[in-house]
Amino acid sequence: xxxxxxxxxxxxxxxxxxxxxxxxxxxxxxxxxxxxxxxxxxxxxxxxxxxxxxxxxxxxxxxxxxxxxxxxxxxxxxxxxxxxxxxxxxxxxxxxxxxxxxxxxxxxxxxxxxxxxxxxxxxxxxxxxxxxx
Numbered sequence: 001x002x003x004x005x006x007x008x009x010x011x012x013x014x015x016x017x018x019x020x021x022x023x024x025x026x027x028x029x030x031x032x033x034x035x036x037x038x039x040x041x042x043x044x045x046x047x048x049x050x051x052x053x054x055x056x057x058x059x060x061x062x063x064x065x066x067x068x069x070x071x072x073x074x075x076x077x078x079x080x081x082x083x084x085x086x087x088x089x090x091x092x093x094x095x096x097x098x099x100x101x102x103x104x105x106x107x108x109x110x111x112x113x114x115x116x117x118x119x120x121x122x123x124x125x126x127x128x129x130x131x132x133x
Contacts, residue, residue: 010102037065038090040107043130048075048116050123059127061092 041061048055055074061082071082073096080098090107096116103125105114110129115122 007012038087038107039064040069040087040092045113045130046073046075046125046127048123048125050116051121 003016005050010114033120041063044059046055047060055056055075055077057073059071059073059082061069061071063069063085065087069085069087069092071085071094073080073082080096082094083097085092085094091104092107092112092114093102093104095102096118099118099120101116101118101120101123103114103116104130105112105125111127113126117123
């Protein structure tokens with residue numbers, strides 16, 4: 001009987017000790033770092049398709065999110081500045097006042113595709129960033 005009493009007392013002491021000390025809290029995992037903002041700057045080989053014709057060229061985007069972006073497009077038909085360049089996520093909008101066009105392009109990695117519209121009609125534009133740029 002004495003063994004039972006000692007065993008019951010030891011078990012009671014153990015349960016009391018465990019109940020008085022809650023398990024230590026495990027800190028939550030650290031949040032994942034924010035992905036780096038997309039940088040569209042560089043030189044792109046482009047193809048503009050309008051009225052069934054493909055027009056090759058080069059588009060350059062310069063600047064930064066803090067300073068703003070600007071650019072230039074040079075095709076077989078001539079060159080023009082890109083104005084009011086705005087980047088939102090992976091979507092960029094800009095105007096080509098010399099051609100009376102507005103454009104919206106969507107980046108996917110080192111490539112983009114999009115649409116242009118204005119006084120000369122509608123067109124599509126596709127571009128591939130030059131390596132090393």
